[in-house]
Amino acid sequence: LRRAAALGQQRLLLRFEAVDYQCEVWLNGGHLGNHKGGYTPFAFDASHLIHRTGTNTLVVRVRDPMEGTQIRGKQSPVAEGIFYTRVSGIWQTVWLEAVPTVAHIDELTITADLHRILVNASVAVGQPALSKAGELVLELKAHDANRALAGRTMGSVPPVPAFHLAAVPLTLHIAAPRLWTPNSPHLYALQVQIRRYNDSRRGALIDAVRSYAGMRTVGTKRDVTGQLRLTVNGEELFQLGLLDQGWWPDGLLTPPSDAALLSDVQFAKAAGFNTIRKHVKIESRRFYYHCDRLGILLWQDQPSGFDPMAWPPGDMANLPMIPLWSQLEAAPAEAYWNVTAHMQFMDELEAMIRTLASHPSIVVWVPFNEAWGQHDTIAVGEWLERRDPTRLVNVASGGNFWPVGHIVDAHSYPHPHFSFQSRFDTFVKVMGEFGGHGWAVHGHLWSATAGHWGYGKLSEEGRDELIGRYEKSTRALLELKKRGIAAGIYTQTTDVENEVNGLLTYDRKVAKIDAQTLRRIHEPLLSE
Secondary structure, X not given: XXXXXXXXXXXXXXXXXXXXXXXXXXXXXXXXXXXXXXXXXXXXXXXXXXXXXXXXXXXXXXXXXXXXXXXXXXXXXXXXXXXXXXXXXXXXXXXXXXXXXXXXXXEEEEEEOOOEEEXXXXXXXXXXXXXXXOOEXXXXXXXXXXXXXXXEEEEEOOOOOOOEEEEEEEEEEOOOOOOEOOOOEOOEEEEEEEEEOOOOOXXXXXXXXXXXXXXXXXXXXXXXXXXXXXXXXXXXXXXXXXXXXXXXXXXXXXXXXXXXXXXXXXXXXXXXXOEEEEOOOOOOHHHHHHHHHHOOEEEEEOOOEOXXXXXXXXXXXXXXXXXXXXXXXXXXXXXOOOHHHHHHHHHHHHHHHHHHOOOOOEEEEEOEEOOOOOEOHHHHHHHHXXXXXXXXXXXXXXXXXXXXXXXXXXXXXXXXXXXXXHHHOOOEEEEEEEEOOOOOOOOOOOOOOOOOXXXXXXXXXXXXXXXXXXXXXXXXXXXXXXXXXXEEEEEOOEOEOOEOOOOEOOOOOOEOOOHHHHHHHHHHHHOO
């Protein structure tokens, strides 16, 4: 904040990328605002409270009760088993943005198909308010990799009162488009500008931002045997992925650097995986950018909302928060959440989708995992299908199956198994989790004395035994693929705390199975 004077008389927005969990902010003794939710970004206009010269005092008060149905992912007061050390407070970037007083581009939502790029721009209008239609114009340009202009369009910003948002939809048709795929993740560079047209200054540039778009579609179709398969751009693609927790020994939810964040994605790509399931965590937006440009499909989980100390739900007192876990059995159960808890869940689900909607790498939304806080399943699934018809919905990965969305998802450890039933014939069948073969690599453990575990027995003979067990699971998945399984997610990218079932150690210094060996093992699964 000490550099505020250098930003001139522009409006100043104080942006928080993520604060866990309930946040209240003051600047120079004045109240800026509140936010609730630990995984998504928010901002406050600090223009009226900031001192342009001298010292500014920023106070951020955070409350993280970790109670009841609070959305928390895998955070737990007691780090053991599949639950990890809790996090509180600021865990992503805080930054100050200077924007023009007349108007600025507040948000872009970018979607694309095989022919068009659609940009829904939210323009924040300052003081004075727009006096007439056509005074402000939004211009969109798309450039190809060689910087050649691929398309250009314009749209007027409608008149709105001062300090309100104006919605401007823009559609850009691309001739002979280059499509985004995992093997060829082509991105079009976008430039969006606000220009002001009036009697004194014709077409003066007011604000400009840069972004990108990947042109692709995702869907389902039946193969020659009648089984439903997952598609990218209308072509069948078996999605082989890693369950990715996104935890770090020094920063927990916070990676030590952007390079470290990138390294996990690069390992998955080098090992022949084409998919990552981001597990009950929302990452910084840099993670999704890396997946977009490297060509990794993403299944994005909503962080779970329940008390890990109440898992498994054997105590009847916990059933309102967590239902009995019936997986794919008929007559599934679900929890009962009161209206306040459900509305907070939906607010945070909407915030996740709004934040991440522009990333072409994301192909599947996963609102529930293993019945953790699973409630109002049909309503949540139908809402998601309406909210984002461009992606698929896996309503409960490994959870209690309800007939909504596009996918039926089973978890099986250590080797994959699926209960094929006719009532699943209208859904894509996937293995949402399997594997978890453990090997404790000494010298690279979170704790040298605590009990380490993996699914099945821990490898006692080291790398060769681990490879053999991994190959056995992969062969079982290949047989399931022949029967109709369309995707498989292996647990997991890295060890986390006492959980030693990662392909990488927790410190990322040892690959228990090297990427080249993994790619060789995967070839039969990914071949036609």
